[in-house]
Amino acid sequence: MLNYSGESRVNIAASVEFIHNATLLHDDVLDESKARHGVATANKIWGNKSSILVGDLLLTLAFRWLIECGNLSVLSILSKASNLLVKGEIKQMTTRFDPNTIRKNYFNIIGEKTASLFSACSEAASVVSGATSDETERLRNFGFNFGMAFQIIDDVLDYTANQGTLGKQLGKDFFEGKVTLPSIIAYEKGSPSEQKFWEKSFSSARHNFDQALQYINHHNAIHVSMEEAKHYINMAQSNIDTFSDSLYKTALIDFLNASIERQG
Ligand code: FPP
Numbered sequence: 001m002l003n004y005s006g007e008s009r010v011n012i013a014a015s016v017e018f019i020h021n022a023t024l025l026h027d028d029v030l031d032e033s034k035a036r037h038g039v040a041t042a043n044k045i046w047g048n049k050s051s052i053l054v055g056d057l058l059l060t061l062a063f064r065w066l067i068e069c070g071n072l073s074v075l076s077i078l079s080k081a082s083n084l085l086v087k088g089e090i091k092q093m094t095t096r097f098d099p100n101t102i103r104k105n106y107f108n109i110i111g112e113k114t115a116s117l118f119s120a121c122s123e124a125a126s127v128v129s130g131a132t133s134d135e136t137e138r139l140r141n142f143g144f145n146f147g148m149a150f151q152i153i154d155d156v157l158d159y160t161a162n163q164g165t166l167g168k169q170l171g172k173d174f175f176e177g178k179v180t181l182p183s184i185i186a187y188e189k190g191s192p193s194e195q196k197f198w199e200k201s202f203s204s205a206r207h208n209f210d211q212a213l214q215y216i217n218h219h220n221a222i223h224v225s226m227e228e229a230k231h232y233i234n235m236a237q238s239n240i241d242t243f244s245d246s247l248y249k250t251a252l253i254d255f256l257n258a259s260i261e262r263q264g
């Protein structure tokens, strides 16, 4: 979309892909996940030690390729994003349930653990292409808004998807006590006894998924979460409005729309 065809685009794309895969190898260890994209996770097949080490290997390769680009700004953008990703995961792991900060914490965590990498991809592409600072800001925001929508939809699918199309364990966030948007909405709209149910679910091993789904459906929490995701998608689309029409811009808009439709 930015008319750049230098070799660095291959390095950057491959680096981002490897950073992303490193985070997922580590994430599946942290979450003790057994399936991803319909196949057994690396930790399930080869164990935690191998998954951590191979994740580290991918990360080191990603940074070697970025250094080959000889562009300090690009290196800075992707190293900052990697730092934020880890911070987001640490916050997710250590933040205790608090009704007063539940929403703020959720958006902050998904901003760091997911939207930061989407944002860095777009920003790095913009910088390496020699775009203006205004274009770079628009693209950074495009990536951020897209990433926020992507994670909200991911969190919705954890409650709604069909096990086969999701390709990972359904209800995993709930069983892990992970606080995500559908449960936050059901909590906020819930009666005092429903709120007690959620508080117990987030802090103990008492997990009744059917009951959780019933509260979520009763308060229309899936629809409200998807509206929030669509709000971010609309902002992302408006971030790229000013770029000239091209095959590539259309592809980006298609990505945005496909992320709303995806079932897994
Ligand atoms: C998936 O979230 C995980 C992430 C978006 C980020 C994970 C980041 C780390 C584990 C830090 C390690 C970082 C580096 C740079 C190696 P999810 O668990 O909500 O989604 P899922 O359902 O697909 O697992």
Ligand code: MG
Pocket: 027, 028, 031, 033
């Ligand atoms: Mg996970």
